[in-house]
Amino acid sequence: MQSIVEFKKIFKSYPGVIANEDVSFNIKEKSIHAILGENGAGKSTLVKILYGHVKPDSGEILINSDLAIINSPSTAKNLGINMVFQHFSLFESLTVAENLILGMNENISLSKLKDKSKTICDKYGFNLNLNSPISSLSVGQRQSVEIVRSLLNNPKILIMDEPTSVLTPDEISKLFKILKNLVKDGLTVIFISHKLEEIINLSDFVTIMRNGKVVSTISTQNEDPATLGYKMLGYKVSKAKQVSDINSSKDIFNIKNLSTQSKDPFTINLNSIDLNLKKGQILGIAGVAGNGQKELMEILLNENDYEFSGDIIFKDLKINNLSTFQRKSLSISYVTEERLGHSAVPEMSLSENIFLSMNHKSEFKKGDFINFEKINSYASDVIKNFNVDTPSYNVKAGKLSGGNLQKFIIGREIMSNPELLILSQPTWGIDAGSEAFIKKTIVELSQKGVSIIIISHDLDELLEVCHQISVLYEGFLSNPLNVEDINITKLGKYMGGLFD
């Protein structure tokens, strides 16, 4: 087999970070080639360079042994390179057909497009309704649209950036079947992932990246998840300790029959959600992204006066109409999904960010003025206790790496001694070291009697730290499953909406 893509000494830096350094490896024709690495290892940057979306500082790419200068996505497409993005590049308000036409290099009529896409759908088992608007589709269906759109151009190389992160286990195995058939028909697939099992099941070769550099390129034949994981991380990460029993039987937080009736088609309506949380319990809310997680978090926070029916009860007190700060005063703390822009203001210092979140506490004020002494000492305590790597509390929040900022934010909330902590995607996109630290902190906190809700797409994380897991599917919340009784098949069924 001949090499279809050759990377030669690719170098790309951003202010303060080297994304790719001296990256050189080859991709064989008609193979599935995985690129493995942690978040921030430089995988996405590398394939964006191949797709002409990002310009490298130096280095060359050879396609079929010829030097290729790819300076825009359209040149890449002319070379037969197509890409399916991690965050889909679909147009929400346009129909499937319009989205497909936009992806085509040539001009074709609607009827011809219908024929062509039908051929592809039948051959590989996609199921698309050309007239539905994208906003009405599930995440899995959206991905199908993206793949069909790429295939319509008869590509030679298909890049897929973390294609499985938004799919249910069922949808993943379907996707794998399709990809394998495509490779049989002559396509080369470049597949980015940080999930080890997937790579071993699917790909022929794997290139492992760490901190922007290639560690090695190997065949997956003789590898197993443990050996690959070791190569990816460069060290072994200790797992968070499994949680102890819950001592108390007293409910601290309840949601009763909560529903929303929004007419906005871009939001998911929640359907009679019931949830009970005991003191010291950790409840995980799993589910594929876009099944109502955002809406649930908004109601728990009450930032936008979301209208709903049903009751939210904290320690026998109905808190339906209480504002965010009133809820915080009752000792409920929140860590939202977006670190920059929601949990923290990037342009403001760490101290100032403490005040913004804690301004319901009178100890941080002197009359109408800010008590900076108190705030600064609080900030130093957070930095010290939660291993935040920063020179001082005067550093702007935006300067911290994702993992450090997340430790700071979680630390900030924990230090205010909450009785209930609600976290959304607590370890999304951060380094393995910080991730392990945060998981450990969460478990220790619950042992001290703090109740915790974690909304997350990351099943492994939930299985590791939670007592119970419920699944959100299209606005319905499943009954809670005890972690000891859970297997992946059952969870997969739940994530596809098949509750008991």
Added chain:
Amino acid sequence: MSIELIIGILNIVLISTTPLVFAGIGELVTEKSGVLNLGLEGLMLVGAVTGFITLVITGNYFYSLFLSIISGVILSGIFAFLVLNLMTNQIATGLALTIFGIGLSAMLGKKFGGTPINGLNPYYFIVISFLLVFFVAYFLSKTKTGLIVRAVGENHNSAYALGYNVIKTRYLTIIFGGVMSSLAGYYISICYAPMWQEGMTAGRGWIALALVVFATWKPWRLLVGAYIFGGVAIMQMNLQAIGVKLPGQFFNMMPYLATIIVLVFISSNKLRLKLSAPSSLNIPFEKNQ
């Protein structure tokens, strides 16, 4: 009311509404691609004065129309360069364009105020304005280029990722909008008035902007909306003629009052606005290199 009076009123409505249709349909295309150009008023005034001066000097309608259009291309081209290449704030730049246009047109037209000219027949332009709405509606909904314009306005990052030239598309829609505004101005000073007077567009640029929102970015609704506004504007004269006793200033403010009421009404339904507005409107596009 006699038949003659009704026909007379309809005739005046047709004649007075056409500039709103021109400026509105141009802005609609610009906004569909995700750019908000608040400079309509300035573009209209410069288009009006350029056409007028050229006509006075050369006496040639073709030259005057041509130069008026060129003024729109140049001014909107500058606007496009500022907001697309230098990524200045679209709102501030648009306001600056309006203020600049008001000042420039006043300066250029100083000597020409009150100069008599032979006006053009407005009916050509009225017919063209209807054809234009039809053409834009067809272009946006049926052609691939129109689809690309909508895609760029909907999500410029995705459009770029698919290989479309976001900047070029927006240059073209901004310049189209600029030319349409110049035409609206040309029509006012050459057909409608016909004369030059400082600030003679009298806020029609702002009404056209409001019309685009009123029409929820749909060409046919824009046409209907424009005629409703035109009708309100004409009604003031007729009410005065019938003898309704209210201060004249009250009648003068009616079109603007109607604009505000309609905008409040439209914005009261946030969901409807969110669903129909181009998602990338007023968001600068930056290639991530």
